[in-house]
Amino acid sequence: MSSAAAVSVRPNPLWQALRKNRLSWVGVALLLLIVGVALLAPWIAPHDPLQQNIAYRLDPPSSDYWLGTDSYGRDVLSRLMYGARISLLVGFVSILIAMVVGSALGILAGYVGGFVDQLVMGLVDVLLSFPALLLGLMVAAMLGANLHNLIIAIALTEIAPFVRVARAPTISLKQRDFVEAGRALGFGPWRLMGVHILPNMISDVIVLGSMWMASAIRTEASLSFIGLGVPPPTATWGGMIREGFENILDAWWLVVFPCAAILATVLALNLLGDALRDAIDPKLRSERS
């Protein structure tokens, strides 16, 4: 296993994870399936996800509607396919934002030290003192529920671990010879942080991102279930469960299929993230709570 000090050459963590952990193949296969369905939804969905048809209200699964219809007569399968787009989009973009902002703050804190470091870490402490779901819930409620604000709210709940994972190696890297050499050559601090320090931790940050994307998708589903997701009639998995929950006594298919979709996505990401984590660095184990 490579240590944090041996930085320049190490095997591609994704490849290493796939080779060592056969269970991660299940995760990759599931994830490819879900991403494929999300991308191809407009072409492969059997019905229009928004098309209401009162004649087919709450129909159980049949040959026309494979997964049944909801209380407006909309096709559950098509809505599931379109819902995958929202879940993956929100999960991916919010983690991307958290990753960029979090690791930039972490590198800055580690590199500059002193007051800036204290300020950033104080900020992290504050973020961590709010329960994640509640923070997302409050921000979404205050800003108003829509796609854009949902992404901001979820990104905010996921920034802290990225700050931590970027800050710690920066503190040791900034004293290494190659950074010293850069400084002696007259490179500015931005160049040193961006070109010389960042590449040394980028794979750790990406692995952490793939692990936390599962959590982001879980939060998106939970907020949609509470009613703070992308507003209806847009199909979201959490929103479908929210609507189906009202008819849970006589239409089980309205909640069971979206539940299975959420579970499959989160499990796939967790399987992959777990294998990646074992492959890249055993130290990351404790970073996840």
Place this chain on the structure above:
Amino acid sequence: MMRYTIKRLLLAIPTLWAMLTAVFVLVRLVPGDPAAVMLGDQASAEALNALRHRLGLDLPLSTQYVDFMRDMLTGNFGTSMATGRTVLSEITQVLPWTIQLTLAAVLLGVLMGLPLGVWAAVKRNAWPDYLGRIISLAGLSFPAFVSGILMLLAFAIQLRWFPVIGSSVSGGWAAQLRDLVLPAFNLGLIMAAYVMRVTRSSMLGVLSEDYVRTARAKGVKPFRLVLRHGLRNALIPIITVVGLYFGTLIGNSVLTEIVFNRPGIGKLILGALNTRDYTLLQGLMVVFATCVIVINILTDLIYGFVDPRVKYK
């Protein structure tokens, strides 16, 4: 121990102050005029002005900030916009339900997760280990409302072992206990997955230590070896996770209470969201963040008891 405790308490002050500031800023991020948002489009100008005055929104921001800090520090969280009662009484009224649920969940989580984690570590790379790892990863993947709904479908609607709608509020202790079973297991199982994972990895680390090998060579019985030499030393990371998990547990219990239609903080939040009761939301946020900060302090203090070395650092 006293010095360590005082030092830890002093360290919490800046965090508390920053948290309160964050809440102050967040509540003022509401787009437009909060008074107009709360009263709706039809509100008259007098009503809007009266509400603005009551909320202190007509004062300069610096005055608002000072007032806010003073109110929060003296425990004055304002009155609920919807019911007109104080936020504190709204919260304390439903809090026992949530505390009952979370305590039961923590108990179940630790009772299930700890032995399973130890077992998986002892049987490393044998079937209990593989099975345990897959089950705990699946457990970690469940959003609390998804597992709750599936449990409700299976055990209340299909098997009819439990009532779909709880009777806790009116029923006696037997009814209360019956209503507690499904929600507590829902939260407890997810928590057991976390506890099991960290117990396993922490135990694996400890079991490979020299002193464990020495003890084994001396002929210490396996049971005693695992519990006395192994688990006792593996406890610190486990306590950390249980402490860190508290924030997640609050979020999960909110979702669980909504699914099982249980009285508690979850339904209070849902109601506050529907009525746009910002003072109540603000109060809830402060109370919960304070809880998390207090739990973090307690977690640190417990370290001192479990591992005397911590105190001297």
